[in-house]
Amino acid sequence: MKKHNFYAGPSILSEYTIKNTADAVLNFAGTGLSLLEVSHRGKEFVAVNDEARALVKELLDVPETHEVIFLGGGASLQFYMIPFNLMKKKASYLDTGTWASNAIKEAKFVGEVDVVASSADKNYTYIPKNYTIAPDSEYFHITTNNTIYGTELHKIPEVNIPLVADMSSDIFSFPVDFSKYNAVYAGAQKNLAPAGVTIIIVRKDALGHVDRPLPTMLDYRTHIKKDSMFNTPPVLPIFSALQTLKWYKEQGGIKVLQKKNQEKAAVLYDEIDRNKLFRGTVAVEDRSLMNVCFVMNDEYKELEDKFADFAKAAGMIGIKGHRSVGGFRASLYNAMPIESVKALVQTMQEFEKKH
Amino acid sequence: MKKHNFYAGPSILSEYTIKNTADAVLNFAGTGLSLLEVSHRGKEFVAVNDEARALVKELLDVPETHEVIFLGGGASLQFYMIPFNLMKKKASYLDTGTWASNAIKEAKFVGEVDVVASSADKNYTYIPKNYTIAPDSEYFHITTNNTIYGTELHKIPEVNIPLVADMSSDIFSFPVDFSKYNAVYAGAQKNLAPAGVTIIIVRKDALGHVDRPLPTMLDYRTHIKKDSMFNTPPVLPIFSALQTLKWYKEQGGIKVLQKKNQEKAAVLYDEIDRNKLFRGTVAVEDRSLMNVCFVMNDEYKELEDKFADFAKAAGMIGIKGHRSVGGFRASLYNAMPIESVKALVQTMQEFEKKH
Structure with missing residues (x-):
């Protein structure tokens, strides 16, 4: 059945992604070896990693001001890394569900969080629309789609500070105007790839402005500098992501x-x-x-x-x-x-x- | 050829691991779905995760004092998470190569690091053996195998404080006496699984003693509490790890x-x-x-x-x-x-x- x-x-995931991944697990890019056991520094996988990042940029029309990196740890780790890299003192957050709340919780480890509005009063069954952003806030964090509650921001808020968005469950489903965003991040396991990789698209000149010392792996600049290959990346999830991206392009x-x-x-x-x-x-x-x-x-x-x-x-x-x-x-x-x-x-x- | x-x-990786993973990418556990696209909360994957953790304990003879978790981010993220969770003020490190040096670098973000000895003087071609641990040091960090230089600690140092070991490139190749260790960690992509998962075996009562606030994802207790399923884990790498562990058991x-x-x-x-x-x-x-x-x-x-x-x-x-x-x-x-x-x-x- x-x-x-x-x-x-x-x-x-698309049949295309699944079939190509299964094939590569048996023989990757004609190497005679499994995708599971090839060096990430081999030319065949470096090509996969480069092509996947390039296709993200092409499909989402990411401008040169921004860079694309793939990391492990899930969007949950980004709840902390985003403010850790981008927040000097204060940022505003819109509370539209469990994941937004979790992002708020982690941001509080870093600085002051201005929760502009919450739909918790009605079990997150709507998106709050009237609110004021604190004047000294540095970015405004939104969760574009709320997987648990089934709500989505069909209109991106117009505010006068940069946006940061968790697009874990709707990235690649609508065009994004990156000029408005300091960062967009997404766990890949919904619209892109199997679990194990997170995509981060970050505005390069938004980095380097915080005073706190940034441990190497938690600093986006580390990964940008090394073309998203500072350490061993999640090889198979990135390979599968590339298949999905190719399929998206083929779809139009x-x-x-x-x-x-x-x-x-x-x-x-x-x-x-x-x-x-x-x-x-x-x-x-x-x-x-x-x-x-x-x-x-x-x-x-x-x-x-x-x-x-x-x-x-x-x-x-x-x-x-x-x-x-x-x-x-x-x-x-x-x-x-x-x-x-x-x-x-x-x-x-x-x-x-x-x- | x-x-x-x-x-x-x-x-x-073993043929057993590769073949079973390829099969599961096409049809996982008889679900009719790909391993790439099943919920990590489904009973079939929960069973995989539980069995993998249990087999790690069985094969390595991990006592009840310790817990096994699987995280993303690689051993490089553990270079920071280990001291962040375990170091109050000071720890000792043995510098036996590039990865040991990287571990030392990240530990310095957390506290004082006592580098007891280094073989950098001879391009890391030997393991230093005579050194003194600072009396107020809280743990002693070793890198049991140095992948780049080809050295290995064939005799685990006898010291009077707990050990912490990066076993990324030789875990599962020798028996470990966990009573000596507060933590053992390893990127899985050498002796266990494809890239994308890191194994951490940590002594439970060594946690909770640091004063610093620990963001949720960087706190080992988060993952222990949720049976290593706090957030979406790297599903396929864990499935492949289980196949390798089963093969190890079958090998004797x-x-x-x-x-x-x-x-x-x-x-x-x-x-x-x-x-x-x-x-x-x-x-x-x-x-x-x-x-x-x-x-x-x-x-x-x-x-x-x-x-x-x-x-x-x-x-x-x-x-x-x-x-x-x-x-x-x-x-x-x-x-x-x-x-x-x-x-x-x-x-x-x-x-x-x-x-």
Whole structure:
């Protein structure tokens, strides 16, 4: 039976990425060796690393003011590294969910944090829109997509200080105007690669302004200086990232992906709004194109487990909602084909007919 | 033609590890999904993570006083995290090479570092043995194997404070008495897994004694508390690590591997000592079982490039020495079969006959 992978992350990757990675694990770039056991300093992997960074720049239209690096440790480590490298005294943060809160928590180890607004009052079901940035704040940190709650910033806030964004769950799904950003970072395990690599796109002249001593590995300049190869990088995740990036280019680039994502999300949200059993959990205008959260309507609450089983039997994987929200969550990342979204919709319709 | 992989790291892995990883990239644990795209919270991967940690404990005989965690970022990040978590004011370090020096450099960001001895005076070609540890030092840091220079501590120093060891290039090649160690750490890309995961084995009651605030991701207790799953771990490298650990167990465990490593190294060192073209670069008593460094004898210096080409044509991969040493380096990690070592020896003998 065909499986439809709706996991929130690590999550679906293109067949192209999976097949090429499996091939390379057996024989990498004609070396006769496995991708798992080749030197990262060998010319074949250096070419992979260089091409992956170049394709990130090409696809996202990253200007020369910024540099792209790949690090280990996940976005969670960046919650600390971002303020550690960029914050002199004070920065502003928008609290739109668990990960935003975690970013705030780590920034407080570094300096003063101005939390401009929070949607915690309504379990993060909306994106706050009216707030004032502290006048002495150095950057404004946003989380563009909130994986757990299913909200997304469809309009990037217009502020008069540089932005920093955690785009872990929606990078490569919309064009980014990097002139507004001092840094963008993302764990790769949603829209790019298997778990184990984090992408950081940082404005070079925003670095070097803090007084604190920066240990070597926690200093972005270390990695920029060495073309993201200061120490052994996560070789296989970067190889897989390159495959995804090539596939994105072949698909027509970011704007094409964005349009497809809008279509996919519309198919599912339309069904949620139509189907009498279900309802969406977040403010309509803030609905994420990546993570679609929905629950059973109150009068059908007792059917929740039954729907979970029914959907599982139909090949739907990973649609259980996060424990903070409950219900269901279907993640529709770039690699998710519309056919899988339609299969989920059909499953919801069949279940509705039965009840 | 059969390739013989002598890379220093990332380096040779067992056929068992490579084959099982390739299979899992196509279909992981019968899920019908790729290992690249499954949730780390799914029961199949949680089982992998738990089994890998348990097998590390079993194979290395890790007592209950210690815990095993897998992190991203490489051993280079541990150069900072180790003192950050373990050093109140002062620690002692033995300088036996580039990586030891890097560990010392990062420790200086945290506190006072007592460098008890260094073999930098002779380009790190020996292990210093007579030194005194500062009386107020809290731990003594050693690098058990020096990948670049080809030296190894065959006798663990007897000191009256806890040890901390970087075992990146010889973990799982000899038994460890953990009662002597507050921490052992190792980048996995030599004797365990593909690049992207670092193993840390830390004494639990050695944590929590420092006054400095510890950001969440840089605090070992965060990861211990969450069974090494605080955030998304490097899924594939951990899966591959588990395959290697299973293969180690099947081989008979660490002592069997140690004996095989002694045999393999002896075959190559004997040839280096016999062959009139070559000589070893390090003190005989400190010769590494993992990384065998050798150069052409002075009178044959001009044959160096020719031997490099000759060996390459015979299928020998990655035997170029590190630029700090020059000449040649053959790494004989656990997964290296003795047949490959014999093939290299044969190549050296054939080259000798020609010249």
